[in-house]
Amino acid sequence: MPLLPPLTVAVPLACAAFVAAFGSLIPRRAVTLTAIAAAVATTALQFAQLLQSLPRDLNHWFGGWTPQHHFALGILFTVDPIDGILACVAGVLVVASLTFSWWGLREVSHLYYALMLAFLGGMAGFAISADLFDIFVFFELMSVTGYGLCSFRQTSSSVMQGALNFAIINSIGAFFILMGIALVYGRTGALNLAQIGAALRGQHPDALVVVSFVFILVGFLTKAGAVPFHFWMSDAYAVAAAPVGALYAGIMSDLGYHAIARIYADGFAGSLGAVEPAVRDMLVGVGVATVVVGAVMCFIQADLKRQIAFLVICHGGIFLCGIGLLNPAGMAGSTLYVAADAMIKAAVFLTMGYIIVSLGTSDEFALRGRGRRRRHALAGVVFGLAGLGFAVVPGSGPWLSASLIQQAAVAAGFAWLPPVLAAGTAVTAAAVLRSGARIFLGWGADHDPLISSAQPDEPQEGEPQEEEGISIVSLAPAGVLLVAGFGMGFAPHLAGWATAAGRQFLDLPGYIHEVLGGQYPPPLRPGPAFHPGAGSWAYGAATAAGALALAAASLRWSASGLGQVVARLLGPPLRGVRAVHSGRVGDMATWMTVGAVALCAAGAIGFR
Amino acid sequence: MSFYPFVVAAVLFVAGLYGVVTSRNYVHLAVCLTVMQSSTYIVLLSIGYVHGGTAPIFKGPAKAPPVDPVVQSLTLTDVVVSVVVLALILALAIQAHKRAGTVDPDKMTDLHG
Numbered sequence: 238m239p240l241l242p243p244l245t246v247a248v249p250l251a252c253a254a255f256v257a258a259f260g261s262l263i264p265r266r267a268v269t270l271t272a273i274a275a276a277v278a279t280t281a282l283q284f285a286q287l288l289q290s291l292p293r294d295l296n297h298w299f300g301g302w303t304p305q306h307h308f309a310l311g312i313l314f315t316v317d318p319i320d321g322i323l324a325c326v327a328g329v330l331v332v333a334s335l336t337f338s339w340w341g342l343r344e345v346s347h348l349y350y351a352l353m354l355a356f357l358g359g360m361a362g363f364a365i366s367a368d369l370f371d372i373f374v375f376f377e378l379m380s381v382t383g384y385g386l387c388s389f390r391q392t393s394s395s396v397m398q399g400a401l402n403f404a405i406i407n408s409i410g411a412f413f414i415l416m417g418i419a420l421v422y423g424r425t426g427a428l429n430l431a432q433i434g435a436a437l438r439g440q441h442p443d444a445l446v447v448v449s450f451v452f453i454l455v456g457f458l459t460k461a462g463a464v465p466f467h468f469w470m471s472d473a474y475a476v477a478a479a480p481v482g483a484l485y486a487g488i489m490s491d492l493g494y495h496a497i498a499r500i501y502a503d504g505f506a507g508s509l510g511a512v513e514p515a516v517r518d519m520l521v522g523v524g525v526a527t528v529v530v531g532a533v534m535c536f537i538q539a540d541l542k543r544q545i546a547f548l549v550i551c552h553g554g555i556f557l558c559g560i561g562l563l564n565p566a567g568m569a570g571s572t573l574y575v576a577a578d579a580m581i582k583a584a585v586f587l588t589m590g591y592i593i594v595s596l597g598t599s600d601e602f603a604l605r606g607r608g609r610r611r612r613h614a615l616a617g618v619v620f621g622l623a624g625l626g627f628a629v630v631p632g633s634g635p636w637l638s639a640s641l642i643q644q645a646a647v648a649a650g651f652a653w654l655p656p657v658l659a660a661g662t663a664v665t666a667a668a669v670l671r672s673g674a675r676i677f678l679g680w681g682a683d684h685d686p687l688i689s690s691a692q693p694d695e696p697q698e699g700e701p702q703e704e705e706g707i708s709i710v711s712l713a714p715a716g717v718l719l720v721a722g723f724g725m726g727f728a729p730h731l732a733g734w735a736t737a738a739g740r741q742f743l744d745l746p747g748y749i750h751e752v753l754g755g756q757y758p759p760p761l762r763p764g765p766a767f768h769p770g771a772g773s774w775a776y777g778a779a780t781a782a783g784a785l786a787l788a789a790a791s792l793r794w795s796a797s798g799l800g801q802v803v804a805r806l807l808g809p810p811l812r813g814v815r816a817v818h819s820g821r822v823g824d825m826a827t828w829m830t831v832g833a834v835a836l837c838a839a840g841a842i843g844f845r
Numbered sequence: 846m847s848f849y850p851f852v853v854a855a856v857l858f859v860a861g862l863y864g865v866v867t868s869r870n871y872v873h874l875a876v877c878l879t880v881m882q883s884s885t886y887i888v889l890l891s892i893g894y895v896h897g898g899t900a901p902i903f904k905g906p907a908k909a910p911p912v913d914p915v916v917q918s919l920t921l922t923d924v925v926v927s928v929v930v931l932a933l934i935l936a937l938a939i940q941a942h943k944r945a946g947t948v949d950p951d952k953m954t955d956l957h958g
Contacts, residue, residue: 370919377926384933394945398953401871401937408878408930409865412858415885415923422916423892822874822950823866830862 239295241286242314245324246362249279253354260347272350273335279357280328287321291734292760294741294751296367307753309429315367315752318738318761319572323488323495326579327360329721330487333714334480337587340711341479341594349389356382356484363492367503367752369418369428372496376414376460380407383489386481387473399476402822406469409829410459417452420445421504430503431752434745437507447840450505454497455833461493462550463557464527465832468818468825471534474546479590482542486549486586487579491556495575498560498568498742506745513563515843519836520561521651527554528661534818535665536791537811539688541589541599541672545582548627548665552578555658559642562649568739570641573731577634580722581626584715585669588619591715592676594707601672601688606679612709617677619715624673626722628666628784629659631769631777634725639780640773641732647772659776663783670788681792686804687811688795732767740764850891857884871938871948875931882927889916889923 252275260268289295295316298304302311316324335353342349359379366372384407388400422428424445425436437446459466470490474482501509501516509516531551538544552574559571593599595616596607608617629636639662646654674680725731741747741761750756794800817828857880864877893913901914938948945953 370922374922374926377930381926381929381933384930384937388937388940391940391944394941394953397937397941397944398950401934401941401950404930404934404937405865405874405878408934409862409881411926412881412885416858416888419885419888419892419916419919422919428915823868826862826865830866 238301239286239289239297239316241282241289242295242297242316242365243299245279245282245286245328245365246358248282249275249354249358249361253351253358256347256354257351260351265347268347268350269335269339272354273332273339275354276328276332276335276357279361280325280332283321283324283328283361286316287318287325290316290318290321293757296752303755304753307435309427309432309753312371313367313429313431313752314362314365316365317742318734319568319742320364320495320499322572322576322735323492324361324364326576327357327364327488327492329718330484330579330583331357333583333587333718334483336714337483337590337711338480340708341587341590346389349386352382352385352389353480356386360488360492363496367430367499369421369430369433369500369504371428372500373411373414373418376456376496377411379489379492380404380411380460383407383485386484387477390478396476399472402469402820402825403473405822406466406825406829407459409826410456410466412456413452413459413833414456417449417454417456420449420452424449429752430500431749433504434507435749435753437505438745438749440508442508442512442844444841446505446508447844448837450501450509451833451836451840453500454836455829457493457496457500458523458832459493459829461490461497461553461557462527463523463553464530464550465828467527467530467550468820468828470550471538471543471546471818472820474549475540475542477542479586479593482545483583483586483590486545487583488575490549490553491575491579494553494556494560494571497557498571502563502743502745503748506743509844510745512844517561517563517649519839519843520563521558521654522839523836524554524557524561525654525657527551527557528658529554530814532661532664533811533814536668537688537815538668539601539672539685541592541601542586544601544668544672545585545589548669549582551661551665552582555639555642555661558654558658559645562642562645562651563743564645564649565736565739565743566641566648567645568742569732569735570638570643570645572638572739573725573735574635574638574642577626577638577722577725580718580725581623581635584619584718584722585623587715587718588616588623588712591616591707591711601675602683602685604676605681605683606676608677609679613677615709615712615716617673619712619719620673620677621670622719622723624666624670624784624788625781626719627662627669628781629662629777630781631774632726633723635722636773636777637726637729637732637767637769640769640776641736641767643772643776644770655772655776659780659783663780663787666780666784667787667791670784671791674788674792682795685791685795686801687791687807729766729768730763733763733765734761736764736767737761847891850887850894854884854887854891857881857887869949869951871941871950872935874950875934875938878934879927879931882923885923886920889920892916
């Protein structure tokens with residue numbers, strides 16, 4: 238019985254309890270060091286578990302309750318390479334965020350560190366649970382600590398409001414998940430995913446199966462921030478402190494998408510596999526809508542944190558498309574994209590924390606040219622490189638994974654999909670490049686009729702106001718993350734491994750044999766090393782060129798006559814999109830209901 | 846398995862959701878969330894319910910078929926989770942009241958989506 242999987246959850250949770258209980262008795266620096274040490278230890282365990290899971294999945298049955306006569310009694314953690322990678326990303330990001338907190342959040346209660354470690358424990362458990370109710374419990378652990386982390390800096394009422402909306406909308410999402418779990422349990426009598434898959438195998442998808450799948454889908458799409466369940470995200474991101482926002486942006490949202498992949502591939506595929514094209518259309522449809530809305534909203538934000546929030550939404554749509562293609566290359570591409578993108582998103586968020594502490598605001602226009610001083614040059618370099626990373630510059634980690642998704646889309650008959658994804662990627666990257674150039678180079682005008690400026694009281698939100706500034710060393714975690722995100726592009730064998738792991742991930746009969754029968758598939762062999770074709774190079778080059786051109790155009794012409802014409806043309810539709818994002822919690826819940834009803838209707842029509 | 850528990854659950858879910866959508870007070874909103882969550886308890890318990898069954902305590906000869914203990918433990922866990930979330934939302938509402946002097950989501954319009 239492999240011991241590593243439960244340890245990756247137990248270590249951070251035990252340390253969180255220790256810090257919460259005794260943190261007030263020991264010096265603050267010691268608390269920070271304890272938390273960092275615990276996070277480093279957890280990350281090391283997660284990398285060890287990933288390596289162990291490469292030849293064959295790690296299955297840990299709690300209390301030794303292994304299946305009897307092909308019936309799962311106990312509770313299971315399954316680590317396969319796909320989940321293992323996500324767990325590692327969570328660990329790495331928590332280490333980076335805690336390290337940043339050493340400089341960035343000096344006057345913070347010890348409970349912050351306890352919450353961060355509990356958050357890590359929740360994410361670690363969520364990534365590797367193979368039991369529906371266990372997934373729900375870790376989902377709630379991750380969510381509740383997330384709400385706490387969002388609100389721990391009670392500087393203004395908007396922080397409270399952002400955290401409240403986050404908590405309320407995600408709680409409704411959790412009810413949907415629980416309802417779906419109850420229905421599928423009523424149908425199959427099982428909570429273990431493999432058991433559900435075995436029970437549903439070969440059965441025609443009836444209304445109960447469809448409704449329970451859609452309910453679970455709605456819950457996780459809410460967590461992940463897919464359209465139209467994404468309205469809580471920009472507020473929560475805008476009010477969260479930078480190290481917390483780095484975790485939200487880097488990994489929390491994307492775990493929701495992979496939960497959908499796991500629950501479908503290991504459970505519901507037994508029945509819904511018969512209507513796989515319809516499932517594919519539904520997931521890709523939601524993904525494309527998310528890409529479009531996220532990209533448009535990202536480009537018209539002036540607040541840096543809101544830009545990243547919508548960038549996360551847009552890129553999440555790309556991950557959902559990759560997962561929704563339901564083929565090994567798409568699964569592999571999505572996973573590697575999550576990992577590489579997470580590093581870069583977190584690096585940007587930490588750099589923004591540095592900017593906000595140094596310069597006192599997160600508004601692109603208010604910051605124009607203020608980053609030109611020599612001591613901010615490093616932050617500017619990180620920002621610019623991150624923008625290029627978002628633009629999938631050939632050779633970078635995101636480019637490698639985007640190429641996998643592109644090939645997967647073409648293989649699945651979705652040849653129209655890569656241009657859409659490339660356009661979304663280019664627009665979001667252009668927003669980051671534009672704001673970076675405006676802040677660190679002073680390019681462009683100090684206003685833009687297309688872009689909504691932040692409200693006057695927003696800059697202080699959730700950020701410490703320290704007189705003495707912040708050490709340049711605090712950029713070190715961001716730099717390391719950036720190097721890691723780019724470096725993944727230089728590991729061509731990674732794609733081969735990931736594709737093989739994706740094939741195993743989607744193999745439901747193999748998984749059922751493995752979990753219920755104890756018969757493991759032959760050891761995982763990496764597929765052939767990935768060779769990006771001409772299409773990949775074109776994809777990367779076109780996206781990067783598009784992003785640079787759009788950023789330059791936005792900077793050059795925003796305040797000129799041409800900019801006025803463009804603003805007059807695009808103004809009304811953009812005002813409409815913006816008006817939909819009202820920030821009212823009632824509207825958010827209404828949109829959720831609309832989305833849930835629409836998905837149910839789509840399922841009722843498509844899955845017959 | 847009777848049909849009625851599901852009707853009750855659906856009514857509770859929709860009523861709670863209506864409350865969340867129209868609420869003008871975060872405390873009221875938290876109570877509406879609890880109403881929504883109650884519907885999940887009913888669904889869970891009704892799924893495991895056996896007409897004429899006994900409590901799932903396995904000692905001595907069974908007199909009648911037991912109800913499903915799994916859903917009961919799920920419901921208990923769910924209750925614990927809901928209490929935590931409710932406490933947190935109420936605490937946030939109190940803090941919001943301290944900062945803004947109101948618990949009306951529409952009057953706290955600092956955030957704009």
